[in-house]
Amino acid sequence: MDGDGGKRWRFANPNPAVAAAGERSIQRYLVQLHACLDEHGPRPIIPLSHGDPSSSACFRTTPEAEEAVAAAVRSGEYWATPPPPPASPLAVAEYLSGDLPYELCTDDIFLTSGCTQAIEIVMSVFGQPGANILLPKPGYPKHEAHAVFHRMEVRFYDLVPERGWEVDVESIEALADDNTVAIVITNPNNPCGNVYTYEHLSKIADTASKLGVLVIADEVYGHLVYGSNPFVPMGLFGETAPVLTLGAISKRWIVPGWRFGWIAICDPKGILKETKVVDSLRSFRNLTTDPATFIQGAIPHIMKNTNDEFFSKTVELLKETAEICYGEIMEIKCITCPHKPEGSFFMMVKLDVSQLLDICDDVDFCSKLVKEESVVLLPGRALGMENWLRITFALDPPRLKLGLERVKSFCQRHQSPSS
Numbered sequence: 001m002d003g004d005g006g007k008r009w010r011f012a013n014p015n016p017a018v019a020a021a022g023e024r025s026i027q028r029y030l031v032q033l034h035a036c037l038d039e040h041g042p043r044p045i046i047p048l049s050h051g052d053p054s055s056s057a058c059f060r061t062t063p064e065a066e067e068a069v070a071a072a073v074r075s076g077e078y079w080a081t082p083p084p085p086p087a088s089p090l091a092v093a094e095y096l097s098g099d100l101p102y103e104l105c106t107d108d109i110f111l112t113s114g115c116t117q118a119i120e121i122v123m124s125v126f127g128q129p130g131a132n133i134l135l136p137k138p139g140y141p142k143h144e145a146h147a148v149f150h151r152m153e154v155r156f157y158d159l160v161p162e163r164g165w166e167v168d169v170e171s172i173e174a175l176a177d178d179n180t181v182a183i184v185i186t187n188p189n190n191p192c193g194n195v196y197t198y199e200h201l202s203k204i205a206d207t208a209s210k211l212g213v214l215v216i217a218d219e220v221y222g223h224l225v226y227g228s229n230p231f232v233p234m235g236l237f238g239e240t241a242p243v244l245t246l247g248a249i250s251k252r253w254i255v256p257g258w259r260f261g262w263i264a265i266c267d268p269k270g271i272l273k274e275t276k277v278v279d280s281l282r283s284f285r286n287l288t289t290d291p292a293t294f295i296q297g298a299i300p301h302i303m304k305n306t307n308d309e310f311f312s313k314t315v316e317l318l319k320e321t322a323e324i325c326y327g328e329i330m331e332i333k334c335i336t337c338p339h340k341p342e343g344s345f346f347m348m349v350k351l352d353v354s355q356l357l358d359i360c361d362d363v364d365f366c367s368k369l370v371k372e373e374s375v376v377l378l379p380g381r382a383l384g385m386e387n388w389l390r391i392t393f394a395l396d397p398p399r400l401k402l403g404l405e406r407v408k409s410f411c412q413r414h415q416s417p418s419s
């Protein structure tokens with residue numbers, strides 16, 4: 001840019017790795033889609049692409065959580081930035097230990113600004129030129145973005161739609177080599193909405209052990225399950241291969257804006273300590289900051305006092321909206337869903353563009369849909385899957401139904417007469 005008579009600014013070329021990593025983002029696609037939207041159109045927009053259900057009143061967090069934050073602020077105890085009160089890592093350790101056959105202690109917990117910072121930190125700790133990491137396809141773009149930003153080579157393994165989006169475990173062995181450091185899994189899964197069984201996770205742990213790699217388990221949707229598979233934390237297999245579990249209150253408590261998450265070391269054999277990974281995580285804390293103090297102050301209350309009714313209500317509602325979504329999609333000819341969701345709040349569906357007259361791919365489909373129907377879906381390409389779509393169904397049932405009806409009439413209108 002020449003904004004000042006050809007003067008050469010020496011800072012004019014910021015680190016290109018930032019832009020390259022930033023390309024791997026859902027947000028980028030959503031911004032493009034929103035730009036297609038006719039803001040003065042007659043109909044309000046129906047977002048079926050978001051990752052945050054809190055905009056629907058029926059998905060509002062629990063009053064106990066709101067009260068805990070308000071009380072922490074009012075107490076006056078959390079104005080400065082002291083070392084983190086041990087009560088909040090302890091509360092997280094106890095929360096996670098409840099699902100494990102061994103106890104986590106405060107030293108096993110690193111608090112983060114949401115699960116995003118947890119991803120950022122683990123990728124910083126392992127990222128160095130030459131190292132590679134195995135990520136799922138389709139996957140969550142921030143895993144890839146931070147891996148790439150931290151100079152790791154990314155190798156994708158497939159999730160298999162015909163097998164309920166299970167990990168293609170056999171292919172992992174072929175993908176890995178001496179420079180592979182970790183395999184990342186997301187369970188319950190975004191974007192596929194599946195939940196892995198105990199047996200499948202055990203197989204993944206065996207494979208990781210055989211290859212000598214770590215498992216990084218993104219469990220930000222932990223406990224948000226409503227099918228036949230219960231939520232099984234990967235930490236259960238920490239004896240087989242060391243596990244770093246990433247989590248947050250963002251999804252289960254539906255407060256992504258509160259920015260509170262964690263990295264948990266699920267490694268009862270102490271391999272991560274032996275291999276200096278724990279030291280590296282500790283050192284990284286000196287480079288960054290802890291989550292906001294008043295959220296930390298509120299956490300013990302949030303974790304202890306949230307009643308089960310809130311959790312079961314959320315899960316029931318997701319079960320209902322997943323059912324609505326699946327049912328409506330079944331009625332659309334050019335879209336098929338290989339696996340009914342049973343966890344998280346997303347569903348991956350396949351788009352058959354050959355049945356449509358004037359639509360060339362998933363991005364084209366989503367752009368025209370938003371223009372004509374004011375409904376936003378996420379093109380699969382944002383997640384590495386061309387001609388697939390991701391649908392978020394965490395929305396109040398009437399708006400969800402309306403949105404999906406609009407998708408249906410859009411598809412009917414564009415249906416090729418020969419198909």
Ligand SMILES: *Cc1c(COP(=O)(O)O)cnc(C)c1O
Nearest residue numbers: 114115116140190220248250256
């Ligand atoms: C939403 C999400 C995150 C990020 O969580 P935050 O706590 O909001 O930072 C991480 N991983 C997956 C798979 C997600 O869907």
